[in-house]
Amino acid sequence: MNDALIKEFEAIVGKENVMHAEADRQAYSYDAAVLEPVVPDLVVRPTTSEALGKTVRLCNENALPITPRGAGTNLSGGTIPGRKGVVLLTNSLNKIIEINEQDMYAVVQPGVVTAKFAAEVARRGLFYPPDPGSQAVSTLGGNVAENAGGLRGLKYGVTKDYVMGVDFFDVNGELVKAGSRTVKCVTGFNLSALQVAGEGSLGVINEIIFKLVPPPAANKAMMAVFDSIDKASETVAAIIAGKIVPCTLELMDKKTIELVEAFTKAGLPTDAAAILLIEVDGHPAQVADEAEKVVEIARRIGAIDVRAASSDAERNKIWEARRAALPALARARPTTVLEDATVPRSQIPTMIRAINRIAEKYNVTIGTFGHAGDGNLHPTILCDRRDKEEFKRVEDAVDEIFEVALSLKGTLSGEHGIGLAKAKWLEKETSPATIAYAKKIKAAIDPKGILNPGKIIGA
């Protein structure tokens, strides 16, 4: 990167917001995906909308690839600057512009941290449900760009279900406005949708309008322990068939239970084949009624133990086990490969059996936990990346997990995104025509191919 160009970036965002020293650039070469890092040529951090637009424009004029980056927590390599160029940081654009309690929406800049936003919304007596695992650090722009999910997906949906509008910069740095603050809006193409799960490859998000909802008045958490994964899965199906939609319905498999117990010593039954963690929420009367039904269903299907929390402390204890799942798995071995293959929920027992067979076949350790209610599992492979032979087996196992998920009419990614990690698989899930269609859109919108190139469709 030549000095004259660096000076042009400095003129837009200020000297302190342009990083070109080697050590600074190295720190933006990775995200949370287990992939090879790529060091960008420059890191630019606009602090105003105007500067954001001008930065995009300058990049396009100079055909410099742009990788937008919030907190860099994504698990698919969406923020790895695969073709170098400029990493465009959005984390200084972190203002909550408006929370409208009367009309129940909020307008935010892309760099607002998810949990901070949710807390501020809660303080105003409203509720923003999407709760991705990285919410304590992830940014809302990243959540939209990856269409992040979370534990409440089953009842409340995912990030896309809360996006009412997105203002974004096109590749020339011109502001495109899409959606509105109204519940209904049919003004032209649904251009906001291009930004949801677009991973920054079709524009750079400037502002987001989010829908907010009233918070549930009550909730109740339950834990059910099973001696077979089929019974756990049958219970999931029976709860849904019983017209109950829990806000959270989580599953931990045998390996995960063993590791969580070794880590927390919380007294989980390590001879269990599966544990379901369930929470219902809503009006207090409805919550009491539904909780009773859930307990009854789990017992009828043959849970060896069912307990419902009767206090906040007990509720916390139940969720502690779920919160410990990832830390427990992550501590077992140096490298943690966290996948998110997702299947229709009726296919969960088949999927888990397949995962266990794959673990045996490739001689790798896989703990599976995740969102049983929506079929979004997290098979987590524990390994040491530095052991090349082992890691090859891990990669083969991952490939086979995808094969199985697709054969069960599932999807490659429930909530982590495609990024660099799964781009090669996308055609298999969709079709050559789908990729060609997407590439045409991309080429029209971004003729020089500078907006997060190489991600999703490889263009």
Place this chain on the structure above:
Amino acid sequence: MADLQKLATMLQELDDQMAACMKCGMCQGVCPVFAETMAEADVTRGKIALLENLAHELVVDAEGVKDKLNKCLLCGSCAANCPSGVRIMDIFLKARCIVNGYLGLSPAKKAILRGMLTRPKLFNALLDTAGKFQGLVTSKADEIVGTSCSRLMSPIIGERHFKPLAKEPLHAAVPSLDTAVGASGLKIAFYPGCAVDKFFPQVGHAAFKIFRHHGVGVFMPEGQACCGLPSLASGDMESFLRLVELNVKLFGQMPFDYLVTPCGSCTAAFKEVWPKFAAEMPSAIRHAAMTLADKAIDINAFIVDKLGVEVPTEAPKGGTPLTYHDPCHLDKSLHVTAQPRALLRSNPNYEFREMSEHNRCCGCGGSFNLYHYDVSKKIGERKRENIVASGAKVVATGCPACMLQISDMLSQAGDGIAVKHAIEIYAETLG
């Protein structure tokens, strides 16, 4: 300087520990430095990535990595919140030693660490002299806090409201002690630490009062040396090992039950940091050093857990409003949080009010404050805002380094809020 073979071995060990970092980025949410600078190289995940790349020779600019590595408070917030349980403090302290081993210490740091800390008598003598003359160069800034702005020294210390060096440091008032065991049946070795000795001797006197009241036999040898944490934080293994040896020689001869210190950082150094470096210690002193580490205990924990002080379960109401700041080393390393609060409850003249973010770092971080004062101050200001918002007139804590930083912040804003050690509040209740 350091043996290259040893450096290579350490680097290898480090690689094993760094591999556990899954780059999830959760450290961003709790890092006080990142909250101010929003730069990935300032947060643990970024530093570990840089170190890995340095280890694999992907980074050319080792000096640049060293600068990033040093821009850390060593507060341990990240380690306490790391899903993978990465031993971050091990990595950072050892990495500082390794990187410095390659690059060599700066001449100024060499002089301070090797020349002064490892020669306690010289260090004391120099600061004693400075203490006598500082009235000439400083002016009283905030009577309640007792800090002083510098007039003549402003180019060096900038806009800081430095605590003046005590007129009479603890070692001058009480050079040494060896008192008999009383009612408690316990004999302790007392290690005031540099900051209590030189800035807050009143904390030492409060400790003596408490020991006398409870019949604790006190052994306090003359010529105590630094705990070694500043040396390691600067990556100077050599002076660290020399300090360990000095302390072992000094305390190794006497039998006692506990090594008690009123400084959260010193306690953490003995208890947590020394064992991490056991392998580097000469075998002749290793065992004695580990015995000392084992006996080290924070003074709040000692009073409440070992002396069995009865504290009311109900917090008193109606007194002077008081709040408490959790020092990082006490909270995140040693998990001492209930004991100082119990001591505060014991004094009916105060009404306790928990502040927001009570265990968020104050931004001092030892020499971090000297090299990155701008960031340190921003972090400190957030602490100050929380203290003021609590409505407290007194803020207590358990570490003299935090006391220095908080005094600076409150004094600059002219808040008129006094800063005390938790044991001072307890000592006030004793006749």
